[in-house]
Amino acid sequence: MALTSIKEIMSVRILIVDDHPLVLEGLKSLLADAEGVRVVGTATNAIEAIAFLKNNEVDIAFLDINLPDISGIDLCKKVKDQFPEVKTLALSTFNERAYVSRMIQNGASGYLIKSSGKEDILEAIAQVQAGGYFMNVQFDQVTPTAAPKTVPFLTRREKEVLVLIAEGLTNPQIAEQLFISVTTVNSHRQNLLIKFEVSNTASLIKLAAGLGLI
Amino acid sequence: MALTSIKEIMSVRILIVDDHPLVLEGLKSLLADAEGVRVVGTATNAIEAIAFLKNNEVDIAFLDINLPDISGIDLCKKVKDQFPEVKTLALSTFNERAYVSRMIQNGASGYLIKSSGKEDILEAIAQVQAGGYFMNVQFDQVTPTAAPKTVPFLTRREKEVLVLIAEGLTNPQIAEQLFISVTTVNSHRQNLLIKFEVSNTASLIKLAAGLGLI
DNA sequence: GGATCAATCCTATAAAAGCATGATTTTTCA
DNA sequence: TGAAAAATCATGCTTTTATAGGATTGATCC
Known part of the structure; x- marks a missing residue:
């Protein structure tokens, strides 16, 4: 610990969980030259992600919504159960209210759509690391008809x-x-x-x- | 030209057209350290892409299927019409038979799903540059429920x-x-x-x- | 132990959608 | 400029949905 550089102490340790190599690489690359951020690991499925978290310290986990084994929504729950100190940020190609609310219900600190730019991503990390929430989705962007105000309770x-x-x-x-x-x-x-x-x-x-x- | 290094002469010049910064970065990053490949430009929409092609020489253009202005399928046609020497490679998150066939109809030399790994991508470039075709899609791979076999072409x-x-x-x-x-x-x-x-x-x-x- | 709610079932009618078959005109494009 | 594709309209018939107005049973909850 004494030998750890100040930069490493200060930096936010990030785990990226996504089954798309392109997204993985893209995020790594975007974050590579960013100050105060370090991608400490990547995983392409939920099992790898859990295994990594068991053996490594992570501040924020980026979780893809669509994973091969279990959904990011379920993984989020697992992570929050087993590793409450790890903050989670949902990643998705979509912009769906239902996803967002379900991720937040499962303890996510934010929601980031994959079309986000570098600024959005860094902003999200900063917000989440500071204990806040972040989401850059624009709700009801195009809702010509009557939008569902609330999710009805169904039997x-x-x-x-x-x-x-x-x-x-x-x-x-x-x-x-x-x-x-x-x-x-x-x-x-x-x-x-x-x-x-x-x-x-x-x-x-x-x-x-x-x-x-x- | 005399001062151009052998590496630059030999390398395949690539233009990436995609509106997702993550994908753009991911591809750039993946191709950055690859031998014989050079990303000479990126564009986030069709207009930028056409403009770039007018002013630069490109061997292969990676075209996202979903672009903000016109679809990648239409862009592919435009590119092949205006710049027949440029080979095109379709990029998509989906794995849809209909997309593939339409891109090929419009002159694409290949089809790459975004979940492809580095090997697939380099293989695709090699194949296409050699004048061949490439596609790594597995048709009808997993159909959880009654999944859409094809994305129909709609008028x-x-x-x-x-x-x-x-x-x-x-x-x-x-x-x-x-x-x-x-x-x-x-x-x-x-x-x-x-x-x-x-x-x-x-x-x-x-x-x-x-x-x-x- | 009465109220509430979920789940079940019913009759009956009108409206809408699904299915078959075919034809004409307009647009598009090679 | 001619073929192909798209858009248009039609008739007739069957099936499915939508709507209205109920009723009964069982479980759950204060």
């Missing part, structure tokens, strides 16, 4: 029906699948429309997809 | 109708909006179902949402 059955609707099943097919009557399926379906405040399946699925429910 | 009108469907409009409403007959709307709608290989609106919207089309 177990409604979720099941919603998923099957999204898979393209008709009411009779869903009824058969769930061993219930067609009229029951229809009831759930109508409740879904009411809860999402829409009037047809198309809007329903669009909103549900946007919220990551299907 | 202008079909896209418009798709968006309006997703907004929750019915055929009569769409007809009114677009000043066309209900039967015409229905035709476009049926074509959408056929192109996406689904049998109802729910699946259609789910796929379209997953592909970021709405």
Whole structure:
């Protein structure tokens, strides 16, 4: 410790978890010449990431939302459970409210879209390291129609029906699948429309997809 | 020219066109220490790319499929029209048969998914520079649910109708909006179902949402 | 132990979407 | 300038959804 340089002591130790070599390299490269930041490790899946965290000290972990083994959202939870001192920052190509809220729920300190520039990324690191939150997503950038103000509370059955609707099943097919009557399926379906405040399946699925429910 | 080093003469001059700084940096970084390859320029949109090509000599242009102004597919066509000597290599996060075939139709010498590793990328450059073709996509690799086999090519009108469907409009409403007959709307709608290989609106919207089309 | 909610089921009608088949006009492009 | 693609419109029929208005059972929670 006595031999560690001041630069190394001061720098923020970063782990990048992403299965895309390009993103990994891009981030490493962007952060390579940045002051006070050090990429101490990279991982391409959740298992590697956990293993690395067990053996190394890390300040901030950049977590891709889409990983080969488990989702970044679940990984975020695991990291916060097992390594509460590690701050997490979600990385995604998308700009989805549902993702953001779910990552934050799972303890993430921020959310960064992959189209971010160098300034955004450094700003995010600074904010998060200082104990704050960061997100550069622009919500509802293009929402021509009525946007979902809140995520409706859905019952177990409604979720099941919603998923099957999204898979393209008709009411009779869903009824058969769930061993219930067609009229029951229809009831759930109508409740879904009411809860999402829409009037047809198309809007329903669009909103549900946007919220990551299907 | 006499002062140009052998290394520079021998090296493949590369232009990268992508609106994601991360990808830009990642590629530059990956290619920086590679032998015989030189990134001579980068652009974040089609206009910049064309401008650069007018003023510089380039061997291979890496084109992102999703650009802010025009699609990489169209840009590819423009490049091949105006600069036939420039070889093009499509870059995409996706692994979609339809994209591939359309890029090839428009003169691309290859197709590289962004999750490719350094070896793949260098291999692609070598192949393309030698006058060959390269593509590392594995078609239909993993299909978790009923995944989109192809990203269908949609006409202008079909896209418009798709968006309006997703907004929750019915055929009569769409007809009114677009000043066309209900039967015409229905035709476009049926074509959408056929192109996406689904049998109802729910699946259609789910796929379209997953592909970021709405 | 009464209220609330979820889940189940019902009848009935209107509206919309899906499916088949085909035709005309306009645009695009080689 | 001629072929191909896109956009337009049509008819007829079937299936599915949407809407309205209920009712019953079981679990959960103060």
